[in-house]
Amino acid sequence: MKEHIYLLLSVALLPSLLYAQPTPAESGPMIYARVSKGSGLNLLPERPGAFLKAITDADIVFGSALTKSGRFQRRLLGHGAATRQPSDLLRSVVEWSPEHRSVVSADKTGSIKIGVFDDKGFLLSNDGTWIQANAYWAMKVDGSELTGEHQIAGTPLADAGEIHFDLSSLVRRNWDFESKNVRWDGECLTFSARMANECPIRIRLRTPNDALRLGTDLSEVAMSDPQLGLCLCWNRFSLSPSEKLRAFASLPANVIEKRLGESCKIAEGEFDWRQAPLSGSEGEEQSHRFAEIIGLSTNPQYDASAELAQTYESADERLKFRLAARYPSEIWEVGNVEGFADCFEEMYGRLSWVIDERYRRRGELLGIDDEAILWQEAERVTSPIEMYQLVQRARELAAADIFARSPGQRIGFLAKLAELGHPPFDAEGGEFAQEFEDPFVEAIFRARWQWPCQTEHLTACQKIVQNYRVETIQSQVATDTLVRLDQIDMIPTLEIELWYREHVLRAPNPAHGMRMLTLLSSRKSGQAYLLNRLRKNSDPLNVTAGVRNILQARLDAVRKLKRYDFMSQEIVLELAQVLRPE
Numbered sequence: 001m002k003e004h005i006y007l008l009l010s011v012a013l014l015p016s017l018l019y020a021q022p023t024p025a026e027s028g029p030m031i032y033a034r035v036s037k038g039s040g041l042n043l044l045p046e047r048p049g050a051f052l053k054a055i056t057d058a059d060i061v062f063g064s065a066l067t068k069s070g071r072f073q074r075r076l077l078g079h080g081a082a083t084r085q086p087s088d089l090l091r092s093v094v095e096w097s098p099e100h101r102s103v104v105s106a107d108k109t110g111s112i113k114i115g116v117f118d119d120k121g122f123l124l125s126n127d128g129t130w131i132q133a134n135a136y137w138a139m140k141v142d143g144s145e146l147t148g149e150h151q152i153a154g155t156p157l158a159d160a161g162e163i164h165f166d167l168s169s170l171v172r173r174n175w176d177f178e179s180k181n182v183r184w185d186g187e188c189l190t191f192s193a194r195m196a197n198e199c200p201i202r203i204r205l206r207t208p209n210d211a212l213r214l215g216t217d218l219s220e221v222a223m224s225d226p227q228l229g230l231c232l233c234w235n236r237f238s239l240s241p242s243e244k245l246r247a248f249a250s251l252p253a254n255v256i257e258k259r260l261g262e263s264c265k266i267a268e269g270e271f272d273w274r275q276a277p278l279s280g281s282e283g284e285e286q287s288h289r290f291a292e293i294i295g296l297s298t299n300p301q302y303d304a305s306a307e308l309a310q311t312y313e314s315a316d317e318r319l320k321f322r323l324a325a326r327y328p329s330e331i332w333e334v335g336n337v338e339g340f341a342d343c344f345e346e347m348y349g350r351l352s353w354v355i356d357e358r359y360r361r362r363g364e365l366l367g368i369d370d371e372a373i374l375w376q377e378a379e380r381v382t383s384p385i386e387m388y389q390l391v392q393r394a395r396e397l398a399a400a401d402i403f404a405r406s407p408g409q410r411i412g413f414l415a416k417l418a419e420l421g422h423p424p425f426d427a428e429g430g431e432f433a434q435e436f437e438d439p440f441v442e443a444i445f446r447a448r449w450q451w452p453c454q455t456e457h458l459t460a461c462q463k464i465v466q467n468y469r470v471e472t473i474q475s476q477v478a479t480d481t482l483v484r485l486d487q488i489d490m491i492p493t494l495e496i497e498l499w500y501r502e503h504v505l506r507a508p509n510p511a512h513g514m515r516m517l518t519l520l521s522s523r524k525s526g527q528a529y530l531l532n533r534l535r536k537n538s539d540p541l542n543v544t545a546g547v548r549n550i551l552q553a554r555l556d557a558v559r560k561l562k563r564y565d566f567m568s569q570e571i572v573l574e575l576a577q578v579l580r581p582e
Helices: 048-057 167-174 208-214 253-263 284-293 308-314 317-326 337-362 371-381 384-398 401-405 407-418 439-448 455-467 473-484 493-505 510-521 524-536 541-561 569-578
Strands: 004-008 032-037 040-043 061-063 070-079 086-096 101-106 112-117 120-124 130-134 136-141 150-153 163-166 183-185 190-194 200-205 218-225 230-238 264-266
Touching: 048 167, 048 190, 061 167, 112 253, 112 284, 120 253, 120 284, 130 253, 163 167, 167 218, 208 541, 230 371, 253 264, 253 284, 284 384, 308 317, 317 337, 317 384, 337 371, 337 384, 337 407, 337 510, 371 384, 384 407, 407 439, 407 473, 439 455, 439 473, 455 473, 473 493, 473 510, 493 510, 510 524, 510 541, 524 541, 524 569, 541 569
Parallel strands: 130 264, 136 163
Antiparallel strands: 004 032, 032 040, 061 163, 070 086, 070 230, 086 101, 101 112, 112 120, 120 130, 136 150, 183 190, 190 200, 200 218, 218 230
8 A cells, every 4th residue: 555644633622531521622633643554554753754744734723713722832032142041031821712812921030021811911010010001912823923923012903812823834934854854752752853944943742641631732842043042932732621721810801900909000001012121020029919810820928027937937838939939048047058958958848849739739640741831830839930939049059069079969959950840931951051061960851851862861871870879869860860761771670670669669759659650651661661560560559550540541542542652552452451450
């Protein structure tokens, strides 16, 4: 039979098997492509160029004119062409539903500067007050005028309120199909290549379970131009009407105005988004307040006049997070070794708390796999500003001279920081250029950010495993990184068994254990590892039950979407036998 390429576009979002009740159907594109050859199927990841060609030949478009509900984030980041250090950022999250269409924009620090809800806009002024005026906006992504695709104006636009994302046109306009650099990285489900102007571009897909929950396989599209110092990224795609997946609540403008109270002023002239301070921490408290009003974060109250160290001792977990991120030197005497150690330990605890809390709050069998959605979840547990502050504070701690005598602690701390996900204020790793001078550290971050890794990253991890004792932090982090890179076969038996014991069998809490099983089941080598443990009946009954449930959920999603790029057909057949009720 002649080989042919076809792209499957679903006409309805199939209900996820992870919920007790099916989620409402929602039309939208499911982007999973395959090559049919003879009587079998060869998956397009084996021919990435064919996958990209299939995208351009199709008509993969979604937006407010096609689906009832949806959302995605757009990031435009400028950075120095030579240093790659980020200089300016405007990230915007758009949402649409049958009732409302909204966009919220923040600067690099996470401070919300603009919010437009239907045809009313709120702009944070330099004096820390909100200006409310008539506003109109639209977002159209199709590859043309990339820097001008986001419109906000005071006068009506011809396409006001339209949200339009055309993946096919975006790729068609920018991809060089003669390029030999097209590649597929299965561990992070990513296609990457060079554009016609030699600039890098990548398309990341989701796991089948995420695709069913979020309504689309598309996770992220990113492109950059180092010479112009420009990075564009679109992620957090969702076509699901679920309230759990919303970034914020699209409230009527009059409700927001009422809740802002005296801090909101009605403008006499037109809405001019250029008046907003696009960088810096001006109006931080007002930004916190706005985020809380629209449900983007929780804003804990505390007595700022009280002694911070005493307040911290009696605070709940959420308030401790804010205080630790904002006032470490006021709570701990970081100038001496003992105080620094206390600060370090507490910050490590705050990182661990937010990582597990975003999992616990969702309360599902399988957590979200997409790291961009995980960062969104972290911002809802805390706030965008606090996540920025936490990352910067943690980086300062990790760079301190004291770690020269305890490099293992530094590695463990950086690994925990990386597990938060890729910060939206970073371009292509430029914010972390200092940390990435060490290829092992870069591998730690790239693996947890679901970015493709190179041979030098794998080699760096292997050397650590070979040269450090199994109980050291360096060895444990290297093992964890190889697990995330889908390279369990590279890990000696002693190291992987210790990793499994510490993270699953003796997990510090149930959320952590389930999160690690979710991680293992999202990698092909991890699926084979768990299958082998089931065959040997290696685990206690409670752990075995969790493993079976998670693998069954993965298997059901793969079968429903026929995503054999995620789980091989051989593993599918073996799992079906092992998981069959006795």
